[in-house]
Amino acid sequence: MEPPQPAPDAEPLPGTTAATGRRPVRCRVCGRPLTGTSSRRTGLGPTCDAKLHPAPPGIRTRRHEVEQDPLPGT
Numbered sequence: 001m002e003p004p005q006p007a008p009d010a011e012p013l014p015g016t017t018a019a020t021g022r023r024p025v026r027c028r029v030c031g032r033p034l035t036g037t038s039s040r041r042t043g044l045g046p047t048c049d050a051k052l053h054p055a056p057p058g059i060r061t062r063r064h065e066v067e068q069d070p071l072p073g074t
Helices: 037-042 046-052
Strands: none
Touching (some): 037 046
């Protein structure tokens, strides 16, 4: 037996996938709804993603100048 087909002029129920066109995706850490494409793809909101994957320090913050004696013979 086939499932009943909705009438062609019927509007989808509010809050359903057919009404919004997208299924709701929630953050895997905090459970908030995700709206951005990259957030929906990774499953993490921007705040939770920044907490789990902090940006690496820039090369300039790791490099420091050191006073050094000249090498012998130069």
